[in-house]
Amino acid sequence: MTGICEGRATNYLNIVDGDAPQLPDNCHWSVNETAVADQLLLYLAATCDGKKAELGFAGGAHFAELNLAWSAVANESLEDTVLIRIGSAEPGRPYQNILFYAQDAMDDSAAAEQCMVRPAGVDGWPADAMVIDVSPEEAAKAPSDEPRTACGMFGLDQDNSSYWRVFQGYSWWFQLSQDAYQDIDPRSLTLVQPDGTGGWMTVE
Template sequence: MRNWIAITVPAAFALSLSACGDGSTREPSAGDAEAEEIGATCPGGGDRLPITGICAGAASAYLNPSAGEPPDAPEGCGWIVQETRFEDEALLYRATQCGEKTTRLAFAEGAEMASLAYDSVAYGDAENAMKGQVLARVAGSDSSDRTATLLRIARDAIDDPAQQQACSVRNIRIEGWPEDALVVDVSASEAAKAPPDEPRAACGPFGLNEDEAAFWRVFQGRSWFFQLGQDVWQVDPASFTLLAKGADGRWTQVE
């Protein structure tokens, strides 16, 4: 069982998520079907998602097109689109479904960063021991410099000023990870000093950690820090998509 460390961020970098972005939205990647009209029956008599009321069978059309195809699901499982409350918005995401058990997330506001934790896990957690385990922390983002916020957060969690300044943001290209995944890391020359046969870690609790799937993404006006552990992914982080409800009652993607 992995031991998880609670991470706090100094209040100096507390960011109000409600102030992120300009509140604008755009249409989902696929056009709204007539079945999405309030009161209409979903195709095949399917269910609707509880928050947005979107037909569950059509929910994948609302995901950000950059999500692409999901990674391979665990043996005996598949992917299903789920949703959870995210402040005044709704978060759609692909989650594992194994038999009758589905992975679901719970949102919690925080003084420094909001968080998403497992409410239930579909694969390999018969005792529901992972309930409450945080897999993502979320802060705002700077529209003029998309990586500035995450770099400030990572640096401020490091005590040594010299080590702080040695850290910068770079893309990390790992097969199966989101194409826009980022890490906070030291320079290549500094990284070369580390033992080559050991997982490398750098730049504090919000930095590179080769011992687990830990990375940042910046999208829809937020900075997201994912910690997905060493094992099978229970959610597809590339699929995370925020929706906002318009005055006409329709849910569309947040810009």
């Protein structure tokens, strides 16, 4: 696709702060790429026994989707597993759309009005991960000894690795497994596009 050698492709990656997921002893991270409409997505993918994890792209009316076309960790195709949904983001108001997506998916409009965007602040997640949650005062009413959910299917779910990131003009909804190992490093996703001179450039 890009024809970028892996060493150079690594230089394009915008890896945000946070921890890389753990990998089994027979795996290491290497760069892979997936065509996303007229752009390309670069990311760190698990490579296990010479086989590299790969994301598959599917367009959609509301969200585009990235599925796990090949799981290097499981050594099988898991195309039915959607890891990431991609929506739009408003310039200058980056979190407006993720709040809209969450509220729009809720049946209770009164409850939806109580939702807001906040940093996830979870160790091991990308530093820019965001969640849709109720106010701290409302959250304090929930039992403190069990996982909490709020704001519907695109909102807070403390039982799962579900969160939003907003970057490069898009809203990205991550739903990663609770397994010890992951096939992609969610900190590393970076869109690139042709620079007009036969090379590539990072999407602003």
